[in-house]
Amino acid sequence: MYKLKNIKMKLKMKNIGLLLVTLLVFSYSCDNFIDMDLLDNPNNVTEADADVNYLLNGIQVRFVDFMAGKPADNQMGLNSSAMEATRMINQFGTYTGPFSRMRATSSSSLWEWSYMRVLKNSELLIKLADEGGFNYHAGMGKVLRAFTMVNLVDFFGDVPYSEALIGSENLNPGPTSGQEIYNAAFDLIESAIADFNAGVPGGLPTDYFYNNNATKWIKMANTLKLKMYLQTRLINASESKSAINSIISSGNYISNSDDDFQFQYSTVAANPDSRHPEFINNYLAQGGADYMSNYYMDLLINHKSIRDPRLRYFIYRQTVEEPSGDDLPCSGKDYDFCYVGDSYWGRDHADEDGVPNAGVKRSLMGIYPAGGAFDGDTYAAGNINPGAGGAGIFPILMSSYVKFMLAESKLTMDVSGDTKTYYEAGIRESIQKVMSFGAEQAAGSPFIPTADDIEIYVSDALDKYDVAADDGEKLDVVITEYYIALFGNGIEAYNTIRRTGFPSTLQAPVLAAGPFPRSYLFPSNLVDRNSSFSQKQVTETVFWDNNSTTLQ
DSSP states (O other): OOOOOOOOOBOSOHHHHHHHHHHHSOOOOSSBOOOTTTSOBTTBOOGGGOOHHHHHHHHHHHHHHHHHOBGGGTBOOHHHHHHHHTTSBOOOSOTTSTTOTTSGGGGHHHHIIIIIIIIIHHHHHHHHHHHHTOHHHHHHHHHHHHHHHHHHHHHHSSEEOTTSSOGGGOSSOOEEOHHHHHHHHHHHHHHHHHHHHTOOTTOOOOOTTTSSOHHHHHHHHHHHHHHHHHHTTTTOHHHHHHHHHHHHHHTOSOOSGGGOEEEEOOSOOSSSOOSOHHHHHHSSTTOOSSOEEHHHHHHHHHSSSSOOTTHHHHEEOSOSOOOOGGGOTTTTSOOSOSOOSTTOOEEOTTOOSOOOSOTTTSOEEOHHHHSOOOOSSOOOOTTTOOTTTTOOEEEEEOHHHHHHHHHHHHHHHOOSSOHHHHHHHHHHHHHHHHHHHTHHHHTTOTTSOOHHHHHHHHHHHHHHHHHOSSHHHHHHHHHHHHHHHTTTOHHHHHHHHHHHOOOTTOOOOSSOOOSOOSSOOOOHHHHHHOTTOOOOOTTOOOTTOOOOOOOO
């Protein structure tokens, strides 16, 4: 569990803080506020000395930080709190309580990364790239900018955009509607595709995602559009159906794992720490800072005639011991699980009972996607068996995800294709991706799933689909498998659960946790320093969410 870090902001001049607010809505560093109109910020270079390569490198890294976080610096991204809310990992206490990762004070770093490091810097990058003929740089900057804008809307709702980033012209930039921001993102994506199709007269950058493959970037851009149109299907089904059919017809989207949009971490531990965030949280000397979710582990273990083939890749057990006594503070309480058995140490959703000093016993996120260990019944603490040493991935848009998105689109909007075919392909591609990623760590283990294991699992999943009584039940089955495939990406799980209301089996909080967050609280710095904003309730929905399902 993160310990929320208290940030002390040193303001030497009131006008410096005020002008910075107008520049970026707000932003902070651990030492002081820096007004880019007055000083040269080393993280946000001026136009005179900017280099498109360095700018793009920083944008790529901060885009990932915004989504995945930087636990080495006690800073979180969207993903960690989303995984908690969606029951992938344990949520300790209430959604907005003192230990919550989604509290307003916790998301200030998100605003710095998104507005200053991505949106502001990409604005400069695009200007310089367009002037200098750096088409590839511009295309990447536009796609990452659009994706960041979409994430801001999906999590926070109406946020500063049209009035933001313009300096002293507006001291209190007001909110731009989510729909308007989505429209601007669509335009950016189309412009990016044109850039990628225009060649590279200005040269190629360092591309952390696709190693300078413009064809793959175009597929990713179209897939981002597909995701956005699926997201908005509740408010404009006809437009979404037409647009998704057009993307399907083109075939120019992420359709196999070679085109997966993911970020590869390394084993480098310092200057800066470049290991997967969940590895940093769980495989160091102190052991697991997180608990895995009992609900999620039960879903992997007990809901088919065979255990999920991905189980030993997703979850690593540090000990063969069964939790008891002080190590099992939920014992005797009327919880759904408390303990799921077979040495899988986790917690029920919102369980806030005492935290025993058992970091080297709790089950951890495994080789996929965190770059941890494959569970081969070694039962060694994570700091002793660090697996891949943190060289995991952040899975952002994967081919398996796309198949489930298309299955949902077919069931809800009758787009082209066959639901069951999409559904089966999503399951198979997810299993193959996970096993391929963990192949080196699992090599030689007698616990590698066999071809028969996979066929039994897939057959059981197809049977669940076949016996579903109607399209609503079929969608529940599809989304449940999608939810499993999303392990490690709480962002898309959070979006999908709000959009569909599924999986219907999601565990209710074992203690009163407050209303489920249909959107996130604004960062406290925004509402404290911008008179155009006041704090909202987490029950407020974002523009595309008119789903009436009550979530817990």
